[in-house]
Amino acid sequence: MASIKYDHAERLYPGSDRPAVNDFNLEINDGEFLVLVGPSGCGKSTSLRMLAGLEEVTSGKIFIGDRDVTHLPPKERDIAMVFQNYALYPHMSVAENMAFSLKMAKVPKEERMQRVKEAAKLLDLEQYLERKPKALSGGQRQRVAMGRAIVRQPQVFCMDEPLSNLDAKLRVSTRTQIAALQQRLGITTVYVTHDQVEAMTMGDRVAVLKDGVLQQADTPLNLYDKPANLFVAGFIGSPAMNLLRAHNVDGHAKLGDVEVPIDRTAAAAGHGDITVGVRPENWRIVGEGEGIPVKVTVVEELGADAYVYGTSGAEGTPDNVIIRIDARKNHQKGETLFVTTDPEHVHVFDTESGERLSA
Numbered sequence: 001m002a003s004i005k006y007d008h009a010e011r012l013y014p015g016s017d018r019p020a021v022n023d024f025n026l027e028i029n030d031g032e033f034l035v036l037v038g039p040s041g042c043g044k045s046t047s048l049r050m051l052a053g054l055e056e057v058t059s060g061k062i063f064i065g066d067r068d069v070t071h072l073p074p075k076e077r078d079i080a081m082v083f084q085n086y087a088l089y090p091h092m093s094v095a096e097n098m099a100f101s102l103k104m105a106k107v108p109k110e111e112r113m114q115r116v117k118e119a120a121k122l123l124d125l126e127q128y129l130e131r132k133p134k135a136l137s138g139g140q141r142q143r144v145a146m147g148r149a150i151v152r153q154p155q156v157f158c159m160d161e162p163l164s165n166l167d168a169k170l171r172v173s174t175r176t177q178i179a180a181l182q183q184r185l186g187i188t189t190v191y192v193t194h195d196q197v198e199a200m201t202m203g204d205r206v207a208v209l210k211d212g213v214l215q216q217a218d219t220p221l222n223l224y225d226k227p228a229n230l231f232v233a234g235f236i237g238s239p240a241m242n243l244l245r246a247h248n249v250d251g252h253a254k255l256g257d258v259e260v261p262i263d264r265t266a267a268a269a270g271h272g273d274i275t276v277g278v279r280p281e282n283w284r285i286v287g288e289g290e291g292i293p294v295k296v297t298v299v300e301e302l303g304a305d306a307y308v309y310g311t312s313g314a315e316g317t318p319d320n321v322i323i324r325i326d327a328r329k330n331h332q333k334g335e336t337l338f339v340t341t342d343p344e345h346v347h348v349f350d351t352e353s354g355e356r357l358s359a
Contacts, residue, residue: 002065002078002155002188004028004051009060011046011212019058020046022212028205031186033179034217035203037196038235043212044192045160051190052158053077064156079156080149084164086141088133088148095120095129098147112151119147122181139170146178150185157182157189163198175202197238200224208232226347230354233277233347239307242283244276245316245351253348256315258292260341265359266348274357277347280307280324283339291340294321301327310337 004027011021021043028034036044049055051062053074061070069077080101088097095116102112120126123143133141142162149157162178163171179202182189193199199206200220207217208231216228227233233241246253246260251267253260253276260276284291294310297320306327309320323339331337348358 003030003063004156004188004190005061005063006047006051007061007063009047009050009062010058011043011050011055012058018212020212021050024060024212024214026207026214026217028188028190031188033182033189033191033202033204035191035193035199035206036209037193037199037206038209038215040194041211042209044194044209046212047209048158048160048190048192051077051156052079052081054081077156078154079158080152080154082142082145082149082157082159082162084161086133086145086165088141088144090133093130093132094125094136094144094147097133097144098151101148101152115151115153116147119150122150122184123147123177137170138166139174142166142174143177146181150181155188157187157191159189159191161192161194163193164195171198178202196236200236206236208235210235226356227277228356230275230277230349233349237279239280239322241277241279241347242321243318244278246274246276248272248274248348253346255292255317256313258314260292260346261343262346262348263343263358266346266357269348269350269357273351275349275351277349278341278345280322282341282345283323284341285323285325286338286340288338291338292317292321294323294337294339296331296333296335296337299331299333303327306331308337 006024006026009024010019012019024047036047038044046055050057057070061068064077098116099112120129123146125143125147163174166174175198203220205217206220206223208215210231216232223236227236234243244255246255253262253274292312292314294312296308296310298309300307304327306325308323308325308331312321349356
């Protein structure tokens with residue numbers, strides 16, 4: 001097993017005026033499951049491929065354990081990669097696919113088959129070892145790709161959006177299996193996804209990237225409760241955080257004629273333009289005229305909960321204000337609700353810099 005360190009790592013593609021990954025600094029602990037997440041083109045896959053040796057590091061360094069692997073070829077880095085498209089050999093059986101890298105490394109046949117059987121047992125693939133990939137479902141093929149990585153017994157797993165080809169139900173069950181398997185094996189894992197729900201449910205820590213720059217790396221709960229800036233606040237959470245433009249006036253966020261309380265730390269930051277963030281579950285419905293008016297346009301019923309989407313005439317409010325409610329409250333389209341929140345649930349950001357102001 002091994003830790004990983006990105007030390008001012010950068011990747012600048014020829015002909016580009018901006019690095020795909022810019023001054024990337026991150027330490028990943030031995031045995032940790034770290035998820036790189038962000039929108040398309042943010043540099044997360046490039047960061048992973050730099051670690052795997054599939055992309056050149058233009059400047060800076062990458063360490064696996066105490067070894068500087070910046071300029072080592074992939075085969076010398078002791079990593080195993082799991083790709084989005086499985087990359088299985090169609091003419092080989094499951095067992096042959098899983099054992100292929102060991103065969104290339106000239107591992108004795110008896111040891112190869114022993115490792116394959118152990119991995120197949122872990123992944124519940126024992127009854128499929130003689131089948132060809134075309135006879136397997138998408139989820140089973142992905143497990144074979146995982147098995148091929150496991151048998152190598154690497155120091156690091158690199159996983160590049162391995163679930164994106166699966167249907168929604170299978171993705172949920174497979175992500176649970178991968179997280180449980182990683183914990184069992186204790187192998188340091190770097191996992192790339194664009195799906196922030198996947199990131200939040202799988203990672204010990206999550207690193208959020210935007211335009212090649214690391215925005216925040218923290219536990220899923222800390223990312224949700226204390227986003228470092230406006231980008232992280234808007235990206236993490238489903239549905240997204242409500243972001244409202246306001247003015248900091250005497251310890252309150254003023255939106256037109258409506259005031260929302262903010263915490264002392266944010267209030268002490270001084271007067272000026274601020275952006276207030278409120279999670280959908282943190283709104284409270286109050287009496288008429290007591291808070292922000294929201295005219296209901298859509299109600300999404302999800303069983304125990306419902307999400308109300310509405311518009312508000314209050315200055316600074318976005319096109320859609322999202323409120324989570326008890327589904328049995330039975331609010332209707334066209335109805336006007338009045339909502340407010342409490343200071344401990346309000347996230348305050350500097351509108352210009354995007355940086356967090358609240359405690």
